[in-house]
Amino acid sequence: MAEKRPVKKKNKPRRFYDYSLLFTVIFLTVFGLVMIYSSSSYAAQLKFNNAAFFMMKQAKIALGGFVIMIIISRMDYHWYGKFAVFAYVLSYILMIAVSLVGIEANGKKRWLGVGSLSFQPTEFVKIALIVMLALMIVQMGKNINTRNGVILVIITTIPIAGIVAANNLSSGIIIMGIAFVMLFVACKKKWPFFACGLGGVALLAFAGPVATVLQKMNILHDYQLGRILVWLEPEAYPSTGGYQVLQGLYAIGSGGLVGRGLGESIQKMGFVPEAQNDMIFSIICEELGLFGAVSVILIFLFMIYRFMLIADNAPDLFGALLVVGVMGHIAIQVILNIAVVTNTIPNTGITLPFISYGGTSVMFLMMEMGMVLSVSNQIKLEK
Amino acid sequence: MNSNKTHHREKIALLFFLLFLAMTGLMGRLIFLMIFQSEHYSAMAEDLHERERTIKAARGNIIDANGTVIATNRTVCTISVIHNQVKKPDEVVAVLSKELGIEEAEIRKKVEKYSSREIIKTNVDKALGDQIRTYHLAGVKVDEDYKRYYPYDTMASKVLGFTGGDNQGIIGLEVKYEQYLKGMNGKILTMSDAAGIEIENAAEDRIEPISGQTLQISLDVNIQKYCEQAAYQVMEKKGAKKVSIIVMNPKNGEIKAMVNVPEFNLNDPFTLNTNTEIPASAKEKQDLLNQMWRNPCINDTYEPGSTFKIITAAAGLESGVVKLDDHFSCPGFRVVEDRKIRCHKVGGHGSETFLQGMMNSCNPVLIDVGQRLGVDNYYKYFEQFGLKGKTGIDVPGEASTIMHRKQDMGLVELATVSFGQSFQITPLQLITTAASIVNGGNRITPHFGVKATTADGESSHTFTYPMKEGIVSAQTSETMRYILEEVVAEGSGKKAKLDGYRVGGKTATSEKLPRSLKKYISSFVGFAPANDPEVIALITIDEPQGIYYGGTIAAPVIADIFKNILPYMGIEPTEEKTVSTFRISG
Numbered sequence: 001m002a003e004k005r006p007v008k009k010k011n012k013p014r015r016f017y018d019y020s021l022l023f024t025v026i027f028l029t030v031f032g033l034v035m036i037y038s039s040s041s042y043a044a045q046l047k048f049n050n051a052a053f054f055m056m057k058q059a060k061i062a063l064g065g066f067v068i069m070i071i072i073s074r075m076d077y078h079w080y081g082k083f084a085v086f087a088y089v090l091s092y093i094l095m096i097a098v099s100l101v102g103i104e105a106n107g108k109k110r111w112l113g114v115g116s117l118s119f120q121p122t123e124f125v126k127i128a129l130i131v132m133l134a135l136m137i138v139q140m141g142k143n144i145n146t147r148n149g150v151i152l153v154i155i156t157t158i159p160i161a162g163i164v165a166a167n168n169l170s171s172g173i174i175i176m177g178i179a180f181v182m183l184f185v186a187c188k189k190k191w192p193f194f195a196c197g198l199g200g201v202a203l204l205a206f207a208g209p210v211a212t213v214l215q216k217m218n219i220l221h222d223y224q225l226g227r228i229l230v231w232l233e234p235e236a237y238p239s240t241g242g243y244q245v246l247q248g249l250y251a252i253g254s255g256g257l258v259g260r261g262l263g264e265s266i267q268k269m270g271f272v273p274e275a276q277n278d279m280i281f282s283i284i285c286e287e288l289g290l291f292g293a294v295s296v297i298l299i300f301l302f303m304i305y306r307f308m309l310i311a312d313n314a315p316d317l318f319g320a321l322l323v324v325g326v327m328g329h330i331a332i333q334v335i336l337n338i339a340v341v342t343n344t345i346p347n348t349g350i351t352l353p354f355i356s357y358g359g360t361s362v363m364f365l366m367m368e369m370g371m372v373l374s375v376s377n378q379i380k381l382e383k
Numbered sequence: 384m385n386s387n388k389t390h391h392r393e394k395i396a397l398l399f400f401l402l403f404l405a406m407t408g409l410m411g412r413l414i415f416l417m418i419f420q421s422e423h424y425s426a427m428a429e430d431l432h433e434r435e436r437t438i439k440a441a442r443g444n445i446i447d448a449n450g451t452v453i454a455t456n457r458t459v460c461t462i463s464v465i466h467n468q469v470k471k472p473d474e475v476v477a478v479l480s481k482e483l484g485i486e487e488a489e490i491r492k493k494v495e496k497y498s499s500r501e502i503i504k505t506n507v508d509k510a511l512g513d514q515i516r517t518y519h520l521a522g523v524k525v526d527e528d529y530k531r532y533y534p535y536d537t538m539a540s541k542v543l544g545f546t547g548g549d550n551q552g553i554i555g556l557e558v559k560y561e562q563y564l565k566g567m568n569g570k571i572l573t574m575s576d577a578a579g580i581e582i583e584n585a586a587e588d589r590i591e592p593i594s595g596q597t598l599q600i601s602l603d604v605n606i607q608k609y610c611e612q613a614a615y616q617v618m619e620k621k622g623a624k625k626v627s628i629i630v631m632n633p634k635n636g637e638i639k640a641m642v643n644v645p646e647f648n649l650n651d652p653f654t655l656n657t658n659t660e661i662p663a664s665a666k667e668k669q670d671l672l673n674q675m676w677r678n679p680c681i682n683d684t685y686e687p688g689s690t691f692k693i694i695t696a697a698a699g700l701e702s703g704v705v706k707l708d709d710h711f712s713c714p715g716f717r718v719v720e721d722r723k724i725r726c727h728k729v730g731g732h733g734s735e736t737f738l739q740g741m742m743n744s745c746n747p748v749l750i751d752v753g754q755r756l757g758v759d760n761y762y763k764y765f766e767q768f769g770l771k772g773k774t775g776i777d778v779p780g781e782a783s784t785i786m787h788r789k790q791d792m793g794l795v796e797l798a799t800v801s802f803g804q805s806f807q808i809t810p811l812q813l814i815t816t817a818a819s820i821v822n823g824g825n826r827i828t829p830h831f832g833v834k835a836t837t838a839d840g841e842s843s844h845t846f847t848y849p850m851k852e853g854i855v856s857a858q859t860s861e862t863m864r865y866i867l868e869e870v871v872a873e874g875s876g877k878k879a880k881l882d883g884y885r886v887g888g889k890t891a892t893s894e895k896l897p898r899s900l901k902k903y904i905s906s907f908v909g910f911a912p913a914n915d916p917e918v919i920a921l922i923t924i925d926e927p928q929g930i931y932y933g934g935t936i937a938a939p940v941i942a943d944i945f946k947n948i949l950p951y952m953g954i955e956p957t958e959e960k961t962v963s964t965f966r967i968s969g
Contacts, residue, residue, distance in 0.1 A: 181398060184394060184398065185391055185394040185395055185398060186391070186394075188390055190397075197401075249416065249420075249424055250424050250425075250427055250428035250431065251428070252413070252416050252417055252424065253416060253417065253420050253421050253422075253423060253424020253425050253427075253428065254421070254424060254425040254428045254429075255417050255421070256417060256418070256421045256425070257417070257418065266428070266432050267428065271428075271431065271432075285413070285416075285417060289417065290413060290414060290417040290418065293413050293417070294410050294413065297406050297409060297410055297413075300406070301402075301403060301406050304399060304402055304403075305399065308395050308396065308398075308399045311391075311395050312392050312395060312396075317388075317391070320391055320395075324395060324398070327398070328398075331402045331405075334406070335402070335405045335406065335409065338406075338409045338413075339409060339412075342409065342412045342413060342416055344409065344412050
């Protein structure tokens with residue numbers, strides 16, 4: 001994948017640029033647009049009298065994001081570090097602002113904006129935290145392996161993650177996840193992380209009884225317990241909480257091996273609510289079948305593989321940690337999204353990176369990709 | 384830094400491995416869902432998406448004996464406007480007002496009303512609907528539908544019956560032959576979205592509808608129309624409440640006409656046919672409608688009165704307790720046990736033979752015959768003639784005979800039954816029994832349905848009806864024909880006499896209950912030709928004003944009907960006609 005650029009002008013060392021990743025990003029984004037069109041055209045036609053409404057909106061933002069990605073990728077990533085603290089502080093300001101003057105949609109204040117321009121600050125928080133933690137860990141040096149170092153990282157993460165979680169639980173979980181992954185890579189210790197991971201899996205395995213107990217102790221809200229019960233037995237709640245999950249399962253199940261064919265989904269016709277958002281993977285399954293769904297997962301896996309390569313070869317720890325943060329972010333979202341859609345874990349609103357509809361999400365994902373490509377661009381090819 | 388890097392690489396590799404495991408796990412989950420659970424979920428999804436839309440099957444026509452269509456379907460249009468889609472409201476108002484003949488203001492109100500769909504007019508002729516379509520007005524909808532249509536409006540309304548909103552029969556033959564007429568609705572199985580809107584181009588399963596079968600009935604429109612006219616005339620002339628006429632083929636029970644005036648309009652069956660004020664409560668209105676829809680020939684019973692003497696006479700002759708020339712004497716009454724039962728002729732008929740007694744419609748003579756038979760024998764014949772049960776006609780709602788129980792029947796009851804009082808039967812039961820006695824003794828089943836033919840004409844089903852032979856001997860039957868011919872020729876039924884035809888018959892004037900009201904039902908049952916009956920007819924006139932004797936008001940109506948329908952049926956008058964005309968003019 002190395003580019004062989006003829007040595008010109010300055011005697012600059014040959015630089016690497018991860019075109020594989022770039023093309024993967026382009027492919028996923030375009031595929032996402034196709035799937036957004038496919039899954040939303042029916043609803044968009046009814047609602048806006050324009051089948052391409054959602055697709056066009058997303059396409060414009062994705063195009064803008066792509067340009068920004070290229071620009072960022074051409075910059076030296078060390079430069080971002082200068083903004084880390086500012087961005088971190090800004091995260092708090094934005095999150096507080098959104099809870100006060102946020103734009104309400106579906107009963108939740110998640111958007112900030114003026115006029116037609118609006119964005120979800122939670123997406124900004126993710127990227128800010130990645131940069132902030134990377135910078136902190138680099139500055140700590142070997143202290144990261146000490147208890148204090150770990151605690152410092154946790155103290156940096158918990159407050160902002162908490163505020164985000166209060167606004168949007170899923171984003172809070174993702175932010176925690178990103179910090180967890182970055183700490184895992186940075187820290188020499190292994191077992192505490194495995195213990196945490198196992199704890200999480202165990203919690204999931206005994207979610208039903210645990211949730212019931214928690215609810216009885218008034219720690220869990222009724223609706224949260226409801227979600228867990230729905231997860232355990234979606235077919236028992238077809239019209240209430242289980243509706244979305246069950247409709248998603250219908251879509252997935254209808255797909256079979258090769259699917260109905262692109263554009264042939266029936267579940268997108270109002271059955272799966274807002275099919276272009278969180279549940280878009282179920283429509284992919286219905287239209288493209290197991291074959292298409294597995295292909296999508298494999299492409300994400302390839303993307304993560306590229307992240308690993310870039311992180312391994314990053315010129316310094318800061319670059320490596322930036323890439324690891326992005327890797328964690330994307331991996332967590334992909335895994336959680338597909339897990340939710342396939343009802344492997346309880347339902348929580350997580351989008352599928354690059355594919356789900358959402359302007360803020362795709363814009364900041366592009367920025368993150370820009371950062372990763374920037375890191376890749378700093379890799380000096382030996383010889 | 385180098386050692387650091389190695390450990391970071393190791394960790395990143397481990398991370399990648401874990402993520403790889405997680406994704407593999409998800410792929411496994413997908414395989415489980417999409418391969419092993421696929422059938423389960425796709426079946427559930429299919430269930431959710433499929434919508435069944437029925438294609439209405441055209442209801443079968445009903446045709447008369449000559450093939451004239453008397454019940455069919457008509458395509459009608461419903462004109463409606465959809466507010467949101469109307470582009471030029473002024474033009475819409477102008478066109479609809481012009482075409483439909485409705486005030487502009489009224490249409491404008493509907494066009495401007497903000498609603499999803501406003502119906503302007505229903506049951507619009509298809510031609511007019513098509514014409515409105517040619518304007519291509521945005522927002523104006525012309526929807527087509529089948530509607531049951533009866534070309535003769537009121538003809539035989541209580542026999543044919545009508546259909547309801549789902550094209551199902553509600554009363555009359557429409558109910559009885561529902562299974563032949565209704566056909567089978569077709570189905571379109573379509574896929575639909577969550578809002579129930581059909582998905583275009585989705586594969587659809589289509590099951591074609593099967594049109595209903597054509598039902599041919601024995602009713603003859605010409606005879607029916609003539610009888611209806613005659614019934615209306617006598618009803619009007621006599622100020623009667625209602626008049627019913629049944630015309631039947633006595634040999635096989637095919638009913639050629641069944642008139643119950645006042646009839647109602649089958650194309651508008653929910654409007655009362657009287658001028659009475661429409662009652663406020665829905666229940667009262669429904670009661671009145673149910674009354675209007677009743678078929679008095681079949682659904683109601685009455686005391687047959689003197690026409691029933693045919694049965695007593697036949698029973699007497701059949702058992703041999705009486706002969707034509709047996710002598711009786713009528714002092715104007717007969718005492719049975721402690722009861723004095725009067726004859727209609729107060730002074731009495733004096734000495735008379737049995738034949739003369741019948742011709743005079745003398746009550747004491749028939750009481751004597753009844754007494755000679757005795758309760759057991761009389762009851763035996765009552766049952767043998769089929770009077771106990773229903774006639775089995777193919778019109779729903781037939782009323783049962785109301786008769787004394789055998790153990791409760793004393794000589795007084797026997798005496799009154801002998802001349803047609805103290806029990807009730809339907810007019811149809813009377814004509815059926817009379818027909819069976821004069822047709823040679825075969826109890827026939829009165830009916831309308833002849834055959835049902837599939838819409839494509841490929842197969843047909845001819846209905847068969849039971850016939851009980853030998854309820855009286857051929858000999859008795861012949862004697863009865865002779866007696867009844869004499870009744871018309873010289874007796875109480877002489878107003879039914881018709882030049883050139885041999886007519887037999889019997890009159891009756893029944894007092895309605897309670898007797899104190901002095902309300903009557905005048906009736907006459909007649910048949911022709913008397914030697915070999917081809918047609919038998921019964922008229923009942925309910926509550927005539929003024930003269931109410933059956934022989935005076937009912938018999939001439941039947942004579943008039945016979946005069947017109949016999950030639951129509953191909954029964955030409957005999958030579959006697961000219962002779963008698965000559966005689967009279969001479």
